[in-house]
Every structure is written in C-alpha cells, then in structure tokens.
Amino acid sequence: MRSTHSRQANHALATALAALLVAPCAARAQSAGTYEVTPELIAAAEKEGKVVWYTSADTEVVERLANDFHAKYPKIEVSTERSGAERNFQRINQEYGSDLHVVDIYEASDAVQFPIFKRAGWLAKSLPAEVVKLWPKNGVDPDGEFATARANLSVIAYNTKFIKPADAPTSLASLLDPKWRGKMVKAHPGYSGTIMTATYVISHALGWDYFEKLGHQRVMQVQSSSDPPKKLALGERPVMADGNEYNIHILAEKGVPVVPVYAPEGTPFVPGNAAILKDAPHPNAAKLYFAYIYSLEGQQGLSDVGGLRSLHPGVKEKAGRVPLSQIKLLESDPVALEKEIETIKQKYEQYFGT
Amino acid sequence: MAPESSAALAAPARGFDAFRPLAGLLIAVLAALVALPFFWLCWYALTDAKGAFTTANFIALATDPTMTKPFVLALAMAACVSALSCAIAAPLAWLVARTDMPGRGAVRALVMASYVTPPFLGAVAWEFLAAPNSGLINQAWRWAFDLDPFDALVDIYTFEGLVFVIACYTFPYVFTLVATALDRVPTDLEEASAILGARGARTLSRVTMPLVLPALLAGALIAFLQALTMFGSPAILAMPAGFHVITTKIWSLFQYPPRLGLAAAASFPLLIITILLLRGQAWLLGRGNYAVVGGKSGRARPTKLGAWRWPAAGFAGIVLGLTVALPYLALLKTALTSEVAGPLTLDSLTLHNFHFVLFELSSTRLALRNTFLLGFGAATIGVVIALAAAWLVARGKSRLTGALGFLAMAPVAIPGVVLGVALFLSYSRPPLQLYGTLWILLIAFLTIEMPAGYQQFASALRGLHPELEEASRILGASRLTVLRQITAPLLRANIVAAWCFIFIGAIRELSATILLTTSNTKLVSVIIYDLNESGDLGAISVLGILLLVITFAVVAVANRLPVLGGPPQARG
Structure with a gap:
C-alpha cells in the first residue's frame, strides 16, 4: 500500500501521462x-x-x-x-x-x-x-x-496465501528488506522485452545500486515475464519482484490469491x-x-x-x-535503450549470475 | 566418380561391384556432414565483422569471467554427473546381470524407459517434484512433519539438483554398457577363481571388476560428455539457480545483439575437451589387454544374494522410483489438474490441459508431425549410412575406409549446441539454403546420431565371423549383395537397436534444434522449451506424455516388425 502522501505526489504526473496516452490525435x-x-x-x-x-x-x-x-x-x-x-x-x-x-x-x-x-x-x-x-x-x-x-506494466506482486497485506512489499525499495531473501522471483532482461524495458527505466530512476542489492537477495531467476506470476500462483515464491501485470489480472480474476503492487517509485510501462x-x-x-x-x-x-x-x-x-490514470508510470525511450542493451545485460549478469 | 574404373578391376569375376564408389560416396557425404559446419565454425571464430582475421574472440573467451565461469561450472557439473551415474549404474548393472535379485527383467525394461525420457522433460518433471516451495516432495515433507511454509527438504534449483537430474537421464548409458559387459564375462574365469578358493567378494574385485572396467570407463566418459554438452536440463534448472553452464551461455550469445564469433569460439574448448577425453579413453583401453578372449562360455552362474535379495530390490526400486515412476506420475498429475501445486482431487481433475494442447495450441499437430517424420527419416537413413560405413570399415582394408570410420565417429566430439551453431552458419546462405526446411533438421539428427549408429554396427561386425560372407563371395555374389543378403539379416537385432537409438535420440534432441527450427519446422522439444519459458506447466505435461506414449509405441512396434533387417523369407 502506498502512503497518501506519495499518492498525491504522483497524481499530477500520472494525470499528465494518462492525458498523453489517452488523448487521441485527431488531426x-x-x-x-x-x-x-x-x-x-x-x-x-x-x-x-x-x-x-x-x-x-x-x-x-x-x-x-x-x-x-x-x-x-x-x-x-x-x-x-x-x-x-x-x-x-x-x-x-x-x-x-x-x-x-x-x-x-x-x-x-x-x-x-x-x-x-x-x-x-x-x-x-x-x-x-x-x-x-x-x-x-x-x-x-x-x-x-x-x-x-x-x-503492459511490469509490477511487484505477492501471494496473499503466504503474506498478509499488512506485511506485503510496498515499494521497489522495500524488496531489499532481508525478510524477502530467497522469497522472490523475477524475469530476465536478456529473454524478456518487458523486463529489458523495466530494467532500463528502473536503473535510470533508482540507479544500478538497486539491482546490485536485489542481486544479493537470492532471487529465483526465470526467463519470460509471463513466468513470475505463474510461479507466484504456484506458491513457488510468495513475492514477484517484476513480471507481467496482465498475468496477475488473469490469475486474480480466476480466484488465485495474487495482488499487484504499484510502487511509489513508479511502474515500468511497456508498450x-x-x-x-x-x-x-x-x-x-x-x-x-x-x-x-x-x-x-x-x-x-x-x-x-x-x-x-x-x-x-x-x-x-x-x-x-x-x-x-492512478498509476505512476515509468516510460522508456526505445532509441536510448537500444544503445544500453549490452551494458544492461553485462551489469545484470554481474549482479544476478546469468 | 574417379575410383569407378579401378573398382571394376578390383571386383570379382562376375558383375559390377559398387564397393569402391559406395565408399567414395559415403566419405563424401560424411565429410560434408562434418567438415562444412566445422569450416564455418572456424571462420566465424577467427574473423571479425569485416571479415579480417582476429583473435579477439579467443582472448575474450580466456579473459572474460562471464565466459570462464560457465566453463568451470560445466566441467565440475559433468564430473559430478559422471561419478554419480557410475555410482548408481554399476551396482545396479551387477545386480541385474549377475545376481538372483527379484524383478531383474523389469529393472532392465524400466532403465530403458528412463533412457527414452528426454532430459528436458525429466528436468521439468523434477521441477514439479522438488521446487523448494511448490514441489510435491517438499509439500509432502511439510505436511508430514507439520512444518512452516518455505521449509524445504530438497531444492532442485541448485548445482546439486542439476547434477542429480542430469544423472537420472545419463545413468542408463553406463548401465547398458556395464550390464552388457557383465553378461559377456566368461564364467570359466570366475569359476577358476572360485576353485582356487577365492570368496565371492574377492572374485568380484579381482576377476569380474577388471574385466568390466573398460565398459565402466567408457560409460563414465559418455556420461561426462553428455552432461558437458547438455542444453535442455541446464536451460530449465540453472537459470533459476542463478548460474550459466557453457551451453546455456553459448545460447545466450545468440540473443540480440548476437555475438556469433564468440559463440563459435566458445565451441572450441568443448571440442578439444571431447577429443582429448576420447583419446585418453583409447589410450587407457589400448594399454592394458582388457579384451575378453574366451567368447561365449556358458551361462553365468548368478550370485546368490540370500538375505540381501530384498534390500537389493529396494535399491533398484529407489533408483527407478526417482528416475521413472515419480517424474512420470508428476507429469500425469500436472496434466490432469488445473492447479499445479494443489492436491489431485475430483474437483481439481480436468481435461482442460489436454483440450488446450490438442485443440487450441496452434502448433501442436505440426510439431508432432515434424518430430515423428524426422525421427523416422533420421533413423532409417541413419541406419543405412551407419551400417554401410561400419561394414566398409570392418571388411575393407584400405586407407579410404579408415577415413570413413573417423568421419562417422567425429560428430561425437561436436556438442549439440555447437553443431546447431555450425549448421545454422553452414546452411543459412546460398548455395545451401536449408534453414527453414526440415532438411537442416534431418542433417542435424543424422550428424548427431551417426556415432551411436556406427558404433552399434562396428561392434556387432567385430563379433560376426566373415566366413559366411566369404562363402557367399566364393559362390559369386558381389560385395553389396553379400551385405544385403547375408550381413544385414544376421545383424537384424542390431539394426532394430540402432534404429531405435537414432529415433529416440532425435526425439530427445533439443540443443541443436533450438537454433534450427522455424515456425514451419517446429518440433515438440522446442515447443516444450518455449512453454516452459512462459510457465505453461500443464500444457508441457500433456505434450510430454504424448511424446512419451508415441515414442514407446514406436519402439515397441519396431522391435516386433519382421521387415526391419530384411523379412525372414528373403533369406531363402
């Protein structure tokens, strides 16, 4: 859950972005x-x-x-x-x-x-x-x-069968808490376009320092961004550090106890x-x-x-x-991202081992 | 072809003998299969984007820790797999071949079932069983001892887990080799030892063991090479564990922006290790005179286990439970339930996964058709080439036929993922534009499986005395007629075995095919890999079960068919 303060802080930006996204270009x-x-x-x-x-x-x-x-x-x-x-x-x-x-x-x-x-x-x-x-x-x-x-959005999510909403992660930063060590799953930027975009925008928003610390959390690494939600549903890991929002929607609407978290730092927006x-x-x-x-x-x-x-x-x-409109989005620049792909992969391998 | 005229001169009195031209043709075919990919591999490894000579790829290979670490891990993994396979397979083979343990026949059959299982499918099944939290074994463990969630007994996403899973599907190689060797140990030697007063254990260690040691060494070597070059199981288990082995690293070099030169260069250490190991094996076996001279000397007397009969059966049961029964049951359960980790109840029982795979997944039928078409094609053509090559080598004495033997065995030194790279580089450009067709996959399967088929016939022909063939030659038959009418029918059992080996090999193959398939040339193995990547576990289970059922059926039918190896009436 985000605090009221950060929700208000984000609101202006979110509205601006949403206007940009939804306003049709008539002319x-x-x-x-x-x-x-x-x-x-x-x-x-x-x-x-x-x-x-x-x-x-x-x-x-x-x-x-x-x-x-x-x-x-x-x-x-x-x-x-x-x-x-x-x-x-x-x-x-x-x-x-x-x-x-x-x-x-x-x-x-x-x-x-x-x-x-x-x-x-x-x-x-x-x-x-x-x-x-x-x-x-x-x-x-x-x-x-x-x-x-x-x-698509790449979101944090958790399984309520194992984690009470009060104890759930609230932000990207909260994922670095030692209590989540060995409890998280995430997808790989070398195999998933969604995660490549997400890694790019998060590394710009929070710095590589964030991933270096996340790498110490013994995160289970899968390839596709479709997979973390499924590992979450299985109960293989109770928290998903990144992955598809839409799979979480599908699972939640089928009655699987998974809940997305929209981090106050921002949620990667992936067209x-x-x-x-x-x-x-x-x-x-x-x-x-x-x-x-x-x-x-x-x-x-x-x-x-x-x-x-x-x-x-x-x-x-x-x-x-x-x-x-209520979600703070992190948008990427595809042309700038292309130049960084090699760096992202290298850094990622350095921090996560693959 | 040039040697034709001399072949005619060398032929016996009557008719045209196609022996020499056939040898020439086979050499050309095998050389193309092996040499062309190898050439492109060297080319890419040693040139830069502009085509100029460079050693940059090899320097990166030796200095970049993201390249050296996967090598070290892969070697360590292969060594562990090899040791574990031998530790499981050698006692099991002895129990089956030389004791009165109950259920020996069933054990042999079930070990074959384990061989038929594609390693990537085994890896997925073991994810269902031993993933630390959702794994069925860990759930049962927590339930039985009333433990907290996330307390795990076993974790498959570890180095040890990966070693275990690979060993589950490589130990049959060691088992088959050792069991066959034990079958062949002449009983008179053992009896002589017993008469001279040695106890059972002493005879075992001083007589029997040294006689089967070459087979065990060969088995250890095959297990090592299989593990070193395996792609499927590490691709499924190593990444969640957070490390690369060399095959998965090579595969990742194909992701954008692709680094083909580095991928090609990374193949060379694998090639060199393989060649060195094969040389080492030949040297070891050639040094001591291990050959069993006696030939057949009556049925081996089984060792009486006495009170140890049931513990022995228990050991066999555990091995087969871990490698066959549990994984198959896990696949079946996952195929039939909506919730992978949930219990199997009447409520959760569903045919949804079957419906999805058979009617909704658009690539299923095409992939099944391609897989079995290629399996049949590769097995049939492969048997013909391997038999002809082995026969030419065994019965011809020229240097030409020696080259043939080398070429037929050479692919053993090329790991699948490397061959995939090389074949892609060779056949994705004019004039040989085969990428995107089933032909490139056929070539891949033929190349990969050629050594297995060739070795099957080479060893069989060594045990087949040429007198029958000579009699036929004296009566005026050409050498090819002899091969067709005398040798092939005598080798019927080997032909069926080789056919099944190549067929199963083609079904199991993922490492080369993953780079060579396109949407029109999909294979079941590649679909399973893709479905695993996106976590569609129910669909994988259904496809895996379909694959296994059809493979078992084909192998069963192949063993009963009178036509393979020449129908009995043709021998007149």
Missing part, C-alpha cells in the same frame, strides 16, 4: 498505408487462407485471440509463434538473415526492436484506419509502420508494438488479422481476457483493476 492525416477492412480484403485474405504471427504475449491470451479470429473467419488459419520477445527477435533475425520470409505479423513487448526493423526496411507502411484515427500520438509510429497493440512485415507471405490475411487485433473487439478481448492495457479509447476496463 493526423491519413497516410498512404492506411487501410479499411473491405469485402475485397476479406476475400483476398480468405484466398490466402493463413496468417503467421510472432508474438511475445502470454500463450493462452494469444491463442484465444487467434481462435476468436478464426471463429469469425473460418477460412483463415492463424499460426501463432509465441515466445519471449528477445527469442522471437533472434528467430526473425536468423530467418531474415537467410532470406526466409515466413512471418506476416510481428508483435513484441520490446519497443527497441521496431526502430531496428524500420531501419532495416523490413516493415510495411500499413496501419488500419481505426488505429490512425483513434490511437494517441505516442502509440503510433510517425511513418505509419507500427503501432501499440497492447500495453507492445506490432507491425506487418513488408515481405509477408500472406499480405492480405496479414492485413485482416492485423486490423482485427486493433479493432474494438480484439482490444476489448485483450483487456477482458488478457488483462492487458489498451490504447483504444473505446475499451472499458474491468472493475477491480486499478485504472492506468
């Missing part, structure tokens, strides 16, 4: 790559019959999104390749390095990757009209090559972007599925079932979740 000109879902597009997509996407969101969430789409367009199979953002990045680099173009849509929680793809000329200038019209400015690439398909590849083997099916992901139906599903945050202004958040 954006429709660029050449903007498209609508037309009967012709649907027919062409059905003729292709398949769409392949790489994503780093949780397995059940993405398989459900894909199955909902398939139920709507039964003639189109969705092939989902789910893995950590860094793993998928490695894979697409291996593939494109070998001139293999098997993937249509790429989605990842690591915002750094998209400017890199853009520079490499791999992305199509192609966005659904709905995105161009409704998305806030910082959720869309100015050149129309990618947009935020989902947003998950998506793009259509220029050399997509199924360009029309890609456009149709891409539009579905950003549609109100798709986004509401990602929010309801997936527990994710959406930039679609029409999406209604479920009751019981803390609204984004």
Whole structure:
C-alpha cells in the first residue's frame, strides 16, 4: 500500500501521462498505408487462407485471440509463434538473415526492436484506419509502420496465501528488506522485452545500486515475464519482484490469491508494438488479422481476457483493476535503450549470475 | 566418380561391384556432414565483422569471467554427473546381470524407459517434484512433519539438483554398457577363481571388476560428455539457480545483439575437451589387454544374494522410483489438474490441459508431425549410412575406409549446441539454403546420431565371423549383395537397436534444434522449451506424455516388425 502522501505526489504526473496516452490525435492525416477492412480484403485474405504471427504475449491470451479470429473467419488459419520477445527477435533475425520470409505479423513487448526493423526496411507502411484515427500520438509510429497493440506494466506482486497485506512489499525499495531473501522471483532482461524495458527505466530512476542489492537477495531467476506470476500462483515464491501485470489480472480474476503492487517509485510501462512485415507471405490475411487485433473487439478481448492495457479509447476496463490514470508510470525511450542493451545485460549478469 | 574404373578391376569375376564408389560416396557425404559446419565454425571464430582475421574472440573467451565461469561450472557439473551415474549404474548393472535379485527383467525394461525420457522433460518433471516451495516432495515433507511454509527438504534449483537430474537421464548409458559387459564375462574365469578358493567378494574385485572396467570407463566418459554438452536440463534448472553452464551461455550469445564469433569460439574448448577425453579413453583401453578372449562360455552362474535379495530390490526400486515412476506420475498429475501445486482431487481433475494442447495450441499437430517424420527419416537413413560405413570399415582394408570410420565417429566430439551453431552458419546462405526446411533438421539428427549408429554396427561386425560372407563371395555374389543378403539379416537385432537409438535420440534432441527450427519446422522439444519459458506447466505435461506414449509405441512396434533387417523369407 502506498502512503497518501506519495499518492498525491504522483497524481499530477500520472494525470499528465494518462492525458498523453489517452488523448487521441485527431488531426493526423491519413497516410498512404492506411487501410479499411473491405469485402475485397476479406476475400483476398480468405484466398490466402493463413496468417503467421510472432508474438511475445502470454500463450493462452494469444491463442484465444487467434481462435476468436478464426471463429469469425473460418477460412483463415492463424499460426501463432509465441515466445519471449528477445527469442522471437533472434528467430526473425536468423530467418531474415537467410532470406526466409515466413512471418506476416510481428508483435513484441520490446519497443527497441521496431526502430531496428524500420531501419532495416523490413516493415510495411500499413496501419488500419481505426488505429490512425483513434490511437494517441505516442502509440503510433510517425511513418505509419507500427503501432501499440497492447500495453503492459511490469509490477511487484505477492501471494496473499503466504503474506498478509499488512506485511506485503510496498515499494521497489522495500524488496531489499532481508525478510524477502530467497522469497522472490523475477524475469530476465536478456529473454524478456518487458523486463529489458523495466530494467532500463528502473536503473535510470533508482540507479544500478538497486539491482546490485536485489542481486544479493537470492532471487529465483526465470526467463519470460509471463513466468513470475505463474510461479507466484504456484506458491513457488510468495513475492514477484517484476513480471507481467496482465498475468496477475488473469490469475486474480480466476480466484488465485495474487495482488499487484504499484510502487511509489513508479511502474515500468511497456508498450507492445506490432507491425506487418513488408515481405509477408500472406499480405492480405496479414492485413485482416492485423486490423482485427486493433479493432474494438480484439482490444476489448485483450483487456477482458488478457488483462492487458489498451490504447483504444473505446475499451472499458474491468472493475477491480486499478485504472492506468492512478498509476505512476515509468516510460522508456526505445532509441536510448537500444544503445544500453549490452551494458544492461553485462551489469545484470554481474549482479544476478546469468 | 574417379575410383569407378579401378573398382571394376578390383571386383570379382562376375558383375559390377559398387564397393569402391559406395565408399567414395559415403566419405563424401560424411565429410560434408562434418567438415562444412566445422569450416564455418572456424571462420566465424577467427574473423571479425569485416571479415579480417582476429583473435579477439579467443582472448575474450580466456579473459572474460562471464565466459570462464560457465566453463568451470560445466566441467565440475559433468564430473559430478559422471561419478554419480557410475555410482548408481554399476551396482545396479551387477545386480541385474549377475545376481538372483527379484524383478531383474523389469529393472532392465524400466532403465530403458528412463533412457527414452528426454532430459528436458525429466528436468521439468523434477521441477514439479522438488521446487523448494511448490514441489510435491517438499509439500509432502511439510505436511508430514507439520512444518512452516518455505521449509524445504530438497531444492532442485541448485548445482546439486542439476547434477542429480542430469544423472537420472545419463545413468542408463553406463548401465547398458556395464550390464552388457557383465553378461559377456566368461564364467570359466570366475569359476577358476572360485576353485582356487577365492570368496565371492574377492572374485568380484579381482576377476569380474577388471574385466568390466573398460565398459565402466567408457560409460563414465559418455556420461561426462553428455552432461558437458547438455542444453535442455541446464536451460530449465540453472537459470533459476542463478548460474550459466557453457551451453546455456553459448545460447545466450545468440540473443540480440548476437555475438556469433564468440559463440563459435566458445565451441572450441568443448571440442578439444571431447577429443582429448576420447583419446585418453583409447589410450587407457589400448594399454592394458582388457579384451575378453574366451567368447561365449556358458551361462553365468548368478550370485546368490540370500538375505540381501530384498534390500537389493529396494535399491533398484529407489533408483527407478526417482528416475521413472515419480517424474512420470508428476507429469500425469500436472496434466490432469488445473492447479499445479494443489492436491489431485475430483474437483481439481480436468481435461482442460489436454483440450488446450490438442485443440487450441496452434502448433501442436505440426510439431508432432515434424518430430515423428524426422525421427523416422533420421533413423532409417541413419541406419543405412551407419551400417554401410561400419561394414566398409570392418571388411575393407584400405586407407579410404579408415577415413570413413573417423568421419562417422567425429560428430561425437561436436556438442549439440555447437553443431546447431555450425549448421545454422553452414546452411543459412546460398548455395545451401536449408534453414527453414526440415532438411537442416534431418542433417542435424543424422550428424548427431551417426556415432551411436556406427558404433552399434562396428561392434556387432567385430563379433560376426566373415566366413559366411566369404562363402557367399566364393559362390559369386558381389560385395553389396553379400551385405544385403547375408550381413544385414544376421545383424537384424542390431539394426532394430540402432534404429531405435537414432529415433529416440532425435526425439530427445533439443540443443541443436533450438537454433534450427522455424515456425514451419517446429518440433515438440522446442515447443516444450518455449512453454516452459512462459510457465505453461500443464500444457508441457500433456505434450510430454504424448511424446512419451508415441515414442514407446514406436519402439515397441519396431522391435516386433519382421521387415526391419530384411523379412525372414528373403533369406531363402
């Protein structure tokens, strides 16, 4: 629980950020790559019959999104390749390095990757009209090559079966308390885009000193940011030092006794972007599925079932979740982050051993 | 091919003998399988981004503590695994092969079951059992003694835990080698020892042990190399424990920004260690005259254990309980419950995980199809190449065939993760653009499994007297006809065994395939790895069970099929 004082202190900033996130940019000109879902597009997509996407969101969430789409367009199979953002990045680099173009849509929680793809000329200038019209400015690439398909927070969380709310960690700093030694789980920046972003923003907000001390806490290290919430639910560790907020939402709404904590130091905000590849083997099916992901139906599903945050202004958040506007967010700068990746990995290995 | 004309001259009176061209072709195929990846490995290790010569990668390898530490840990881990495997397997093999312990046949069969289990699946199963807090063993421990939450009996996320889990799935190598050697120890030597007044223990230590020592050493070596080059189990257990071994470190070098040169350079110490160990083994075995000369000399008389029969059976039971029964039960329980750590009750019983894997997870069917297609393909092609190579080496006397033997065994020195790197570097560019197809995986499996298949036939052919083949040759058959009509049917049991070995090896493989699969060429092993990364434990259990059930079925059928090794009627 945060103190009233810090809540007030954060409120102004949170409101400003939320305004930035939610205010639609009305005056954006429709660029050449903007498209609508037309009967012709649907027919062409059905003729292709398949769409392949790489994503780093949780397995059940993405398989459900894909199955909902398939139920709507039964003639189109969705092939989902789910893995950590860094793993998928490695894979697409291996593939494109070998001139293999098997993937249509790429989605990842690591915002750094998209400017890199853009520079490499791999992305199509192609966005659904709905995105161009409704998305806030910082959720869309100015050149129309990618947009935020989902947003995620990396949060602290705990299992109430083992920890009373009064004893629970309240802040990032409180995780350094010796009583949490051997009791925490966290994900790895080398494998998870979410955690790479989170490590970057926290190292800037609190300094590397924080991670050095956290490294002495015998933290259980897992790879994907989807995993700490699951280890928490299992009771393998009672506290999660970082990990996906949306998995905590999903678990909590299923009745698993897990609770997120929004640290007064700030909570890392992790935009998950998506793009259509220029050399997509199924360009029309890609456009149709891409539009579905950003549609109100798709986004509401990602929010309801997936527990994710959406930039679609029409999406209604479920009751019981803390609204984004009340959370102090730590936002990252993908271009600056890219230059620091090597340092982050090195420091991290130094402090945590892997 | 050049040697054709001379081959024709060297052939016997009648017909065309394809012996020489076949040898040439096999050498070309094996050389391509081994030499091409090795070339690219050297190239990447020794050049920088601009293609200029550099030793920077090797300097980084020797001086960077994040590189040297994983090496030290991996060597220590491999040594511990090797020692533990021998400590478990040697007594167990003796009990099974030379005593009247009850349930000997069942023990042999269950050890094979442990061999069939992919090590990464075993590691996941042991997470269910021995994770310090959610592990079923620790829960039972706390429940039984009414302890506080977070009091743990065992912790699998430790160096010791990792050693234990790897040993669970490498001890079958030692067991099989030692048990076979014990089966072959001539009883007359032991009887002579007994007649001369030695007691059982003395005969065991002075006669039997020295005779099986080479097998034990070979087993220790294989266990060491398996552990050193293993990727799956460390990838699952070492990271939560907070350390890297060399294979997981090499794998992490592929993450962005990839450091291929360093990854390639890091492969060389592994290669050198492997080659040195194999040399050392050859030297050790060549020094003393360990060969059992007597051949078959009647059935071994089993040692009567007397009152020790049941404790011995208890020991076997514990070993198999830890390596087979408990992990399989843990997988089954996790597959059938909604809550991994919760108790299995009627309420928590669910088929949700099965439904998810079979109907919702989009890659399941493709991966199952690919896995078994490749298993069949690699096993069948691998048996043909290995048999032909072993036969050429055993029956041909030229330098050419000597090279063949070396090439067939060379992949043993290439760890899977290194081979993955090398194959990716070799076949991801024109003119051999195989990355993204099943062919690159087929090549990987063939290369990795070639030594196992080759060794199976090489040792079998040593025990097969050439007189039958010579008789056939005298009657005018060409050498290839002899191989097809005489040798292969005689080796039927070995062919089935080699086929199963390669098939199981392909199913178990994760270290090379993790770098070589794409979305169209997914394998079950890689899906299990990905699902573990995101903590989807129920789905892993279901996939693991499917994989095991199908593998057991295939192995069972393969052992009963009359066609493998030539149907009986073809021998006329």
